[in-house]
Amino acid sequence: MRLTGAQALIKFLEEENVKYIFGYPGGSVLALYDALLESSKITHVLVRQEQAAVHAASGYARVTGKPGVCIATSGPGATNLVTGLATAYMDSIPVVAITGQVSTDMVGTDAFQEVDITGITMPITKHNYLVKNVDDLPVIIKEAFHIASTGRPGPVLIDLPKNVAGKVFDYRPVAKVELQGYKPTYKGHPAQIKNLAGLLAQAERPLICSGGGVISSNAWEDLKELAEKVNAPVTTTLMGLGSFPEDHPLSLGMLGLHGTPYANYAVQNCDLLIGIGMRFDDRVTSAVNKFAPQAKVVHIDIDPAEIGKNVAADLPIVGDVKFVLNELLKRINPRRNDAWLEQIRAWKKSHPLAYGDNQSSLRPQYILQKLGELTKGKAIVTTDVGQHQMWTAQYYNFTKPRSFITSGGLGTMGYGLPAAVGAQLASPDSLVVAVTGDGSFQMNMGELGTATEQKLPLKILLLNNSHLCLVKQLQYFNSGKRYSGVCFTGNPDFVKLATSYPGAVGLRIEKPEDVEPVLIEALSNGKLTLIDCCISDEELVYPVVPNNGALDEMIYYPGGEK
Amino acid sequence: MKHTLTVLVENKPGVLTRIAGLFARRGYNIESLAVGRTENPAISRMTIVVEGDDRVIEQVGKQLYKLIEVIKLTDITNDEHVDREMILIKVNADPAIRGEIMQIVEIFRARIVDIGRNSLIIEATGDEGKINAIESALRPFGIKEVVRTGKIAMARGAKSKNGRNQEAL
Ligand SMILES: Cc1ncc(C[n+]2csc(CCOP(=O)(O)OP(=O)(O)O)c2C)c(N)n1
Numbered sequence: 184m185r186l187t188g189a190q191a192l193i194k195f196l197e198e199e200n201v202k203y204i205f206g207y208p209g210g211s212v213l214a215l216y217d218a219l220l221e222s223s224k225i226t227h228v229l230v231r232q233e234q235a236a237v238h239a240a241s242g243y244a245r246v247t248g249k250p251g252v253c254i255a256t257s258g259p260g261a262t263n264l265v266t267g268l269a270t271a272y273m274d275s276i277p278v279v280a281i282t283g284q285v286s287t288d289m290v291g292t293d294a295f296q297e298v299d300i301t302g303i304t305m306p307i308t309k310h311n312y313l314v315k316n317v318d319d320l321p322v323i324i325k326e327a328f329h330i331a332s333t334g335r336p337g338p339v340l341i342d343l344p345k346n347v348a349g350k351v352f353d354y355r356p357v358a359k360v361e362l363q364g365y366k367p368t369y370k371g372h373p374a375q376i377k378n379l380a381g382l383l384a385q386a387e388r389p390l391i392c393s394g395g396g397v398i399s400s401n402a403w404e405d406l407k408e409l410a411e412k413v414n415a416p417v418t419t420t421l422m423g424l425g426s427f428p429e430d431h432p433l434s435l436g437m438l439g440l441h442g443t444p445y446a447n448y449a450v451q452n453c454d455l456l457i458g459i460g461m462r463f464d465d466r467v468t469s470a471v472n473k474f475a476p477q478a479k480v481v482h483i484d485i486d487p488a489e490i491g492k493n494v495a496a497d498l499p500i501v502g503d504v505k506f507v508l509n510e511l512l513k514r515i516n517p518r519r520n521d522a523w524l525e526q527i528r529a530w531k532k533s534h535p536l537a538y539g540d541n542q543s544s545l546r547p548q549y550i551l552q553k554l555g556e557l558t559k560g561k562a563i564v565t566t567d568v569g570q571h572q573m574w575t576a577q578y579y580n581f582t583k584p585r586s587f588i589t590s591g592g593l594g595t596m597g598y599g600l601p602a603a604v605g606a607q608l609a610s611p612d613s614l615v616v617a618v619t620g621d622g623s624f625q626m627n628m629g630e631l632g633t634a635t636e637q638k639l640p641l642k643i644l645l646l647n648n649s650h651l652c653l654v655k656q657l658q659y660f661n662s663g664k665r666y667s668g669v670c671f672t673g674n675p676d677f678v679k680l681a682t683s684y685p686g687a688v689g690l691r692i693e694k695p696e697d698v699e700p701v702l703i704e705a706l707s708n709g710k711l712t713l714i715d716c717c718i719s720d721e722e723l724v725y726p727v728v729p730n731n732g733a734l735d736e737m738i739y740y741p742g743g744e745k
Numbered sequence: 746m747k748h749t750l751t752v753l754v755e756n757k758p759g760v761l762t763r764i765a766g767l768f769a770r771r772g773y774n775i776e777s778l779a780v781g782r783t784e785n786p787a788i789s790r791m792t793i794v795v796e797g798d799d800r801v802i803e804q805v806g807k808q809l810y811k812l813i814e815v816i817k818l819t820d821i822t823n824d825e826h827v828d829r830e831m832i833l834i835k836v837n838a839d840p841a842i843r844g845e846i847m848q849i850v851e852i853f854r855a856r857i858v859d860i861g862r863n864s865l866i867i868e869a870t871g872d873e874g875k876i877n878a879i880e881s882a883l884r885p886f887g888i889k890e891v892v893r894t895g896k897i898a899m900a901r902g903a904k905s906k907n908g909r910n911q912e913a914l
Binding site: 301302305306309310313315330362363364365486487488491492 | 754755758759762763766770800803804807808810811812813814815816817
């Protein structure tokens with residue numbers, strides 16, 4: 184078939200069943216945008232800044248499990264992708280980014296809007312390509328999707344020079360990917376799996392720690408089966424929230440720096456810790472040398488480089504979580520662990536997540552608790568980064584996989600709204616709520632325009648404290664309450680801002696009594712709605728593990744013990 | 746401890762940048778790196794000498810493997826292997842002392858490859874120890890310039906290019 188490079192690319196995306204491309208045009212991607220006009224299967228979603236295009240593609244990918252696709256022009260368009268790519272890379276999210284590039288004869292001459300985007304993104308993509316010859320394009324796009332979505336997923340970038348995109352060639356789809364140097368290990372080593380079954384048969388205080396890998400390998404059912412069979416409590420990382428229902432008696436919620444007290448106590452007291460699809464990040468372990476001191480550590484992950492990187496594994500199992508758990512389930516016998524579960528129930532009683540009174544003033548934790556109740560934990564919730572993110576993780580009560588979408592590894596403010604745009608397009612019938620702070624929201628609030636254009640009934644729950652409160656909290660604990668650069672005095676009226684978009688609704692919550700009625704109204708109006716919640720800037724996220732402390736040295740909510 | 750890694754990579758643009766970037770970014774110390782194509786023009790072999798304890802070397806290997814273009818990696822430090830490096834040394838050499846220099850060249854089985862009015866260029870190949878020795882033997886005469894290739898290495902015996910023993914196949 185005689186096609187231009189650009190037409191071939193669009194044709195390929197259609198064949199891959201890509202429904203949405205998030206993008207922003209420019210001079211070097213004219214051919215791509217022209218070819219897009221002819222596609223009836225792909226909808227282009229015009230964002231307001233290229234960073235949002237990657238975040239939206241990432242939100243889409245996290246809801247569907249399939250790669251999200253974004254486009255940017257050369258130069259500044261491409262560099263605007265950088266934060267989004269790094270965000271997706273840190274969280275292992277499959278994204279394919281296509282950038283325009285100056286013509287091949289101009290590459291290397293500092294031409295107008297030329298930037299070496301493959302060089303720049305080398306450390307923040309799983310792989311990237313500069314297409315120098317249009318005949319290579321079919322193989323490259325096929326490989327790009329394969330690499331992005333298999334093994335440990337991640338973003339892949341294709342840099343497409345203008346003349347290559349415009350060149351006519353004989354397009355023949357590539358049937359099979361052949362990459363000598365890329366063969367992810369899916370099946371765990373049988374002997375190691377057998378060893379794990381042996382450890383489980385002996386353990387008296389087992390603990391499962393579930394991470395984002397459980398979600399990306401679609402293994403949540405297997406995880407539940409495992410936990411129930413051996414009566415092992417389950418804690419999740421931030422990325423793992425939703426992989427195990429938080430209303431389950433074996434659930435401990437999130438562990439780590441702002442984890443639940445009982446999850447952190449369980450880590451410090453377990454005799455067997457099974458880390459599944461997670462990477463023992465420093466927000467999870469705090470001081471590594473004091474982490475899980477009594478436990479044999481089992482680490483199951485598809486990426487061998489994660490094993491032993493941060494925490495030494497007594498038993499490493501490299502493989503796809505789903506494969507490994509399936510094999511493991513065939514080899515284990517039921518266990519009761521009564522004493523251990525009793526101990527955990529006692530911790531849950533004596534040290535619940537606590538924040539004090541919720542009736543005399545408007546508390547953000549209460550708002551998120553209510554949101555969780557009203558949506559029965561079934562909404563898709565995206566967040567930005569800050570205190571609001573931690574409260575969402577702590578209080579929403581996630582019960583469904585692929586329903587919590589946050590920037591975990593990079594902690595990228597500005598992620599929440601564009602990710603919600605992608606999530607809502609991926610799942611039009613779901614209720615999608617972006618929980619944000621006034622700092623983060625202002626980083627990408629232009630995406631209100633995108634949401635309006637796409638007629639998305641998103642809910643934006645803005646916990647407005649006129650401060651960058653998570654940083655303020657750091658200064659409270661670490662800088663002797665010397666607050667520097669954390670106060671906004673020029674915030675807009677966010678309700679007015681929202682209602683200035685055609686069809687959008689703006690609501691405000693000022694008192695505890697407002698919470699329920701306003702949330703109910705917002706959740707049921709079927710419209711793009713921003714809810715401005717006026718909260719105090721004196722709130723602190725508890726518990727909090729002090730710098731380099733062990734997990735059980737966390738500072739608990741003052742006076743919250745029972 | 747120093748480790749010698751031989752790495753088979755696809756011969757594609759940017760591979761060297763990826764590998765160099767990985768080392769820099771993760772703070773690994775490259776002692777030397779030599780690269781050239783193999784008997785298969787689509788594949789290049791790199792010999793990388795890297796300093797680090799076992800944990801670091803393990804991470805280096807795993808991280809290298811994550812690069813899509815890295816096909817095979819072998820740490821041959823503790824295997825029987827042959828390694829070679831080449832050096833070119835430009836050394837001051839008045840006609841009066843040339844005889845003395847030529848004796849040293851002879852002892853190391855090196856070669857003189859260029860003669861200038863007041864200098865010689867000497868070429869030597871050998872393992873690291875020999876190369877260091879010839880360099881220090883010539884230092885008293887005044888070394889003007891040194892170029893070293895970095896180490897290349899090959900495992901002894903009947904190993905196929907993918908690093909596995911052919912007997913075992
Ligand atoms: C892009 C980016 N810049 C800076 C930071 C550092 N940072 C982490 S949390 C935070 C404050 C977030 O403020 P806001 O969004 O209002 O949330 P709050 O903590 O008030 O709930 C900042 C500045 C970051 N994570 N991301």
